[in-house]
Amino acid sequence: MTAISPTDQAARATSIVAAEAQARARLRKRHTLVVGLRLAILVVFLGLWELGADYNIIDPFFFSSPSGIWEQIWSWVTEGTSQGPLWLQIYVTLEETFLGFAIGAVGGIVAGIILGRNKLLADVFSIYIKIANSVPRVVLGSVFIIALGLGMASKVALAVVMVFFVVFANAFQGVREADRAMIANAQILGASPFQITTSVIIPSAMSWILASLHVSFGFALVGAVVGEFLGAKQGMGLLISTAQGAFNANGVFAAMIILAVMALVVEFLITRFENYVVKWRPAPFNEQGT
Amino acid sequence: MQSQTMAAEKLSPVALPADAAIAIDDVTLRFVTPDGHMMTAIRDFTMTVARGEFACVVGPTGCGKSTTLNLVTGLLRPTTGNVRVMGNPVTDISRDIGFVFQADALFPWRSVIDNVAAGPLFRGMPKQEAYDKARDWIGRVGLSRFEKHYPHQLSGGMRKRVALAQTFINQPKILLMDEPFSALDMQTRTAMQDELLGLWSGLKSSVVFVTHDLEEAVALADKVYVLTAGPGTVKSVYRIDLPRPRVMADIRYDPKFIETAKVIWNDLREEVQLGQSRGLQASH
Numbered sequence A: 001m002t003a004i005s006p007t008d009q010a011a012r013a014t015s016i017v018a019a020e021a022q023a024r025a026r027l028r029k030r031h032t033l034v035v036g037l038r039l040a041i042l043v044v045f046l047g048l049w050e051l052g053a054d055y056n057i058i059d060p061f062f063f064s065s066p067s068g069i070w071e072q073i074w075s076w077v078t079e080g081t082s083q084g085p086l087w088l089q090i091y092v093t094l095e096e097t098f099l100g101f102a103i104g105a106v107g108g109i110v111a112g113i114i115l116g117r118n119k120l121l122a123d124v125f126s127i128y129i130k131i132a133n134s135v136p137r138v139v140l141g142s143v144f145i146i147a148l149g150l151g152m153a154s155k156v157a158l159a160v161v162m163v164f165f166v167v168f169a170n171a172f173q174g175v176r177e178a179d180r181a182m183i184a185n186a187q188i189l190g191a192s193p194f195q196i197t198t199s200v201i202i203p204s205a206m207s208w209i210l211a212s213l214h215v216s217f218g219f220a221l222v223g224a225v226v227g228e229f230l231g232a233k234q235g236m237g238l239l240i241s242t243a244q245g246a247f248n249a250n251g252v253f254a255a256m257i258i259l260a261v262m263a264l265v266v267e268f269l270i271t272r273f274e275n276y277v278v279k280w281r282p283a284p285f286n287e288q289g290t
Numbered sequence B: 001m002q003s004q005t006m007a008a009e010k011l012s013p014v015a016l017p018a019d020a021a022i023a024i025d026d027v028t029l030r031f032v033t034p035d036g037h038m039m040t041a042i043r044d045f046t047m048t049v050a051r052g053e054f055a056c057v058v059g060p061t062g063c064g065k066s067t068t069l070n071l072v073t074g075l076l077r078p079t080t081g082n083v084r085v086m087g088n089p090v091t092d093i094s095r096d097i098g099f100v101f102q103a104d105a106l107f108p109w110r111s112v113i114d115n116v117a118a119g120p121l122f123r124g125m126p127k128q129e130a131y132d133k134a135r136d137w138i139g140r141v142g143l144s145r146f147e148k149h150y151p152h153q154l155s156g157g158m159r160k161r162v163a164l165a166q167t168f169i170n171q172p173k174i175l176l177m178d179e180p181f182s183a184l185d186m187q188t189r190t191a192m193q194d195e196l197l198g199l200w201s202g203l204k205s206s207v208v209f210v211t212h213d214l215e216e217a218v219a220l221a222d223k224v225y226v227l228t229a230g231p232g233t234v235k236s237v238y239r240i241d242l243p244r245p246r247v248m249a250d251i252r253y254d255p256k257f258i259e260t261a262k263v264i265w266n267d268l269r270e271e272v273q274l275g276q277s278r279g280l281q282a283s284h
């Protein structure tokens, strides 16, 4: 065995600092590279599309073109759409989506927890839930429009059924997966059944529930837009169906892009919320991925 | 003939004393298996733990050790016979009981302090008081610097310390432990055993400590119950007369300890072999 002399240690410390700086620089460089490549792909894609449309390799009548889409969005923003200002259409669709999402998610979570906690109810209702779940839900849109009219209610109802089953299934599974030892521990520490539900069952089902919220917001948006498609006075879905009726490919693509941006923004917000709620989870090993 | 010089005294089954902390009286417990058959987990099981006594339970795997503990908590009910805790029949989950689980049963979404404060908060203690108490107990298990950490940020030994604090904060009169240290390495385990004996002597609770490590049982216990291979029943009971306070790192080399462990091992060995051969049959 040999002791390490202090000068050696100092040298080592500086070399570690240097290595760390190097590693950080490497990470930064890689990050720039990734972002650069992403931008490059976007530019190339849009450029080829635009050129293809200009030289009529891609027929802009059917497949639009980036400049055409942009002009369409710009005219919607500045002059409004045929059914009123653009922001109003976005607002209407978002309102339906959020309402449907909120009602469906809360209903799904509550039903999932109740059935997950009660074996008898679960056994009795599981068959009906299976049946209801196997009905193609988009078809229900027509039923809702007949029953609830052209207003907001029919779209919200469609969004609710789109969301409910996904969230329900996940909440139910999450409750069922709750660790038995953990529940017994809480019981012995003195928790009442209600405290067990709030402080053991719900937190342990939370990651399941949050995972389903990611997917189901998209479903809520689909529900709202399809509902508008089938019959409405306002909204992005109506904008699409009007554009479709007028063979306006630019309009269809423009509405599609606006919807995609809406979905991405909300997805971002849900991810932020998720990170806030489950901050107790171990960080994944590859944090530098993005 | 040897029994005067030995530290292990084999006890004969006696009538149940009325003031025992735990009295399991001639209990049989059968489970209904998913395919509708009955399966006997423990049979004709009699066991008493006096107030302030440290009892260890050893036996081959699957003989019903965990089942026995669950009978005392009230999570399981006997098919026949009865279980009394502090003189009262077990009807509900008693507030006097603390339970340290074999598996990790901490709440992963709660920080160390929130985990330790859980018991008092569940029982309706005001927040401020509960957290002061939790801080005190975290200090006692030497984790003051880790109050704000989440369980996944701690080592296995530290998590076990949190589990001890979480259980002891309720100051249980009866402490049940199901192989609490079996997942720990030798050094950590020895340290935890010392810590447990320290906490126990302060609290004066009655302990049932399940383990499959006979040396651990002899080192900790006043009384060791040896169970038969499943369906389990008490095969024999030994009183361990090693002086207290005991130091875990040293007691292993005490000749009296070695001799005691040897005597009990002779008794346990047959059951372990029996349990193993049954396990092999079952898997074929």
Ligand SMILES: Nc1ncnc2c1ncn2[C@@H]1O[C@H](COP(=O)(O)OP(=O)(O)OP(=O)(O)O)[C@@H](O)[C@H]1O
Pocket (backbone or CB within 6 Å): B031, B032, B033, B039, B040, B041, B060, B061, B062, B063, B064, B065, B066, B067, B068, B212, B230
């Ligand atoms: N909920 C249950 N349903 C059916 N059988 C069970 C149930 N719980 C335990 N058993 C059976 O009862 C017997 C005793 O189980 P127990 O968990 O008490 O064993 P153990 O002595 O703690 O074993 P180990 O040392 O491996 O932890 C086992 O054969 C087990 O299969």
Ligand SMILES: [Mg+2]
Pocket (backbone or CB within 6 Å): B065, B066, B067, B178
């Ligand atoms: Mg066990």
